[in-house]
Amino acid sequence: MTHTFYLKTPNSESESLILFSCYFKNEKKKFVYSTGETILPKHWNKESKGPKARAKFAGVNSLRMQLNRYSEAFMKAEERHKLIKEDFTSNSLKSFFQMEFKKVESGSKDxxxxxxxxxxxxxxxxxxxxxxxxxxxxxxxxxxxxxxxxxxxxxxxxxxxxxxxxxxxxxxxxxxxxxxxxxxxxxxxxxxxxxxxxxxxxxxxxxxxFKKKERVITNQVVLDKEELEKLMNHKFELKSLERTRDIFVFAAVTGMRYGELKFISKRNVVGTTFHLKEEKGSEKEIRTIPLSKVAIHILEKYDYNLPVTANQKHNEYIKIVFEKAGFTHMVQKVTTRGKEVIRKDMLFHKRVSSHTARRTFITMMKRDGKSDKLISKITGHRDMKTLNSYYQVDSDEKKEAVDAVFDISF
Incomplete structure (x- = not known):
């Protein structure tokens, strides 16, 4: 039994659908099945019933492979029916194609x-x-x-x-x-x-x-120890802002992701260590996170039930928290679009989010000389490249490093 391919609209100037066809003599019926593939008629060889041998256009090799799949599937279906001694019908071929190419009725799954x-x-x-x-x-x-x-x-x-x-x-x-x-x-x-x-x-x-644009590490804002103390010691008039501040500081001194804070309870705090079974990456081992004095203070303040809100709401409130605490100086945000470097001056508090806390933890730890391996054991990072993308080097730190290395007497 033979089969062929032909174009639905062979005289069109736009792409035409490619159809599979064969004839079932016992049924006196022509079987036609849409391959779902298209091609410009100028690239189609009417004699060989396929793309022209020297046709060069995007996806031509994939198209040839797909049409070969239909030919192979047809022969496979015919041979299978011979082996099991069942009639090879148009309906059985259609069902086989539907299963082989995972298609449903035309138009229902684009x-x-x-x-x-x-x-x-x-x-x-x-x-x-x-x-x-x-x-x-x-x-x-x-x-x-x-x-x-x-x-x-x-x-x-x-x-x-x-x-x-x-x-x-x-x-x-x-x-x-x-x-x-x-x-x-x-x-x-x-x-x-x-x-x-x-x-x-x-x-x-x-x-x-497809090549992705090279990812660029965007400069982000972080806090140093003095700024964290300033934030922690600020007196807020509204309790909602105080709660938001406490959540931010707790995340900043533990390095936890915002979504992990909801797992904290008395049951998984042993002494001054929090035992976290990660929701993100169930295959990971239980993470142990040491709790500093300020972290314990915040937990006890809320009886180990942190008042965590939705991340979006927290990000709205935390900007107000930093504004009320006096973080109103200007900083520059630098981003890249293609080859264009975009610089924009913004208020510090406008750039703060829940992620700033985790970034602050990593940056403060690295500035204090703690190893990546140690930090990653606390934060749960497996990829050191990702961990280091959180690390923000400030001007003072760079100056201290240069002065220390090039402290030349003259």
Missing amino acids: FFGIYDEFTTEKKMNQDWSAATIKRYKNIKTILQNFEKEKSYKLSFTSINSKFHSKFTDYCMGDLKHINNTYARNLGLVKTFLFWALDKKYTYNDEFKK
């Missing part, structure tokens, strides 16, 4: 339908945290807006160098994403595409060539 399957699987397998789920939801919105605003229909076939250029321009031009934001978002898109490739929804691996 690019974003498969994206939804990807996110649903990850959530059901408990692979993602709430923050990760939110990121992938955001990426879907960005891709949908890109498709609409740039009139670029997204399919696995259209994920090519043209898409990469247009998507980069959209994110960094229209949305004004800096390098780090774009690098993270493109990484999330590629994670989805790797999943789709593994699930055989596509054989187009052009995305592997």
